[in-house]
Amino acid sequence: MNNPLASLARALGTRPWLMKTAPAVIWADKKLHRFTKGRVSLVAIAGLPSLRLTTIGRKSGLARSSNLLFYPHGEEFVLTGSNWGRPSDPAWTYNLRAxxxxxxxxxxxxxxxxxxxxxxxxxxxxxxxLLAFWPGYEMERAEAGRELPLFVLSRTTR
Structure with missing residues (x-):
C-alpha cells in the first residue's frame, strides 16, 4: 500500500513557501537521522525515497553527508541539485564532480x-x-534561475 503522505508531499512541494522552510527541514532531518541511526528521514516518513549521500569534499578531502530525495531509476539513483531553489548548486554536486x-x-x-x-x-x-515524480523541481528551477544539475548514481563493487 502506498503512503498517502507522498501525494500530500508532492502537492506541498509545488508551493513557493516550502522553499523558505529549508533550514528547519534540514536541521530536523539531520537530528532525526542521528537519533534513528540512519533508519528514518523526514522524506521517508512522507513516503518518498530518500538516501544519505556521503561524498569526499573537493577542497577539504573530508567526508561530507547530505540527506536527499532521490528518483529510483531501475537499479540506479537519480539526484537533483535543486538546493531548495537557491541560485547556486549544492555543495554535494561540486564534490561529486571532483x-x-x-x-x-x-x-x-x-x-x-x-x-x-x-x-x-x-x-x-x-x-x-523527474517532473512527473516531483513536480516542485520546476518551481525550484525557476526560482534558482539555473539548470538544475542531475546525477545518476550506479552501484559499484568496491
Whole structure:
C-alpha cells in the first residue's frame, strides 16, 4: 500500500513557501537521522525515497553527508541539485564532480556508488521523468534561475 503522505508531499512541494522552510527541514532531518541511526528521514516518513549521500569534499578531502530525495531509476539513483531553489548548486554536486565515487546509505545499509552527470539529450528525458515524480523541481528551477544539475548514481563493487 502506498503512503498517502507522498501525494500530500508532492502537492506541498509545488508551493513557493516550502522553499523558505529549508533550514528547519534540514536541521530536523539531520537530528532525526542521528537519533534513528540512519533508519528514518523526514522524506521517508512522507513516503518518498530518500538516501544519505556521503561524498569526499573537493577542497577539504573530508567526508561530507547530505540527506536527499532521490528518483529510483531501475537499479540506479537519480539526484537533483535543486538546493531548495537557491541560485547556486549544492555543495554535494561540486564534490561529486571532483570525486564521483561516493557512498549512499539507504534504509540503514551502505552502498558504494559512482556518479555521472546527466547531460545533453539524456538530460531532457530524465528531467521529464523527474517532473512527473516531483513536480516542485520546476518551481525550484525557476526560482534558482539555473539548470538544475542531475546525477545518476550506479552501484559499484568496491
Amino acid at each position: 570525486h564521483p565515487e561516493a557512498r549512499i546509505f539507504l534504509r540503514g545499509k551502505e552502498i558504494p556508488v559512482v556518479a555521472r552527470p546527466v547531460e545533453g539529450e539524456e538530460y531532457a528525458e530524465v528531467w521529464r521523468l
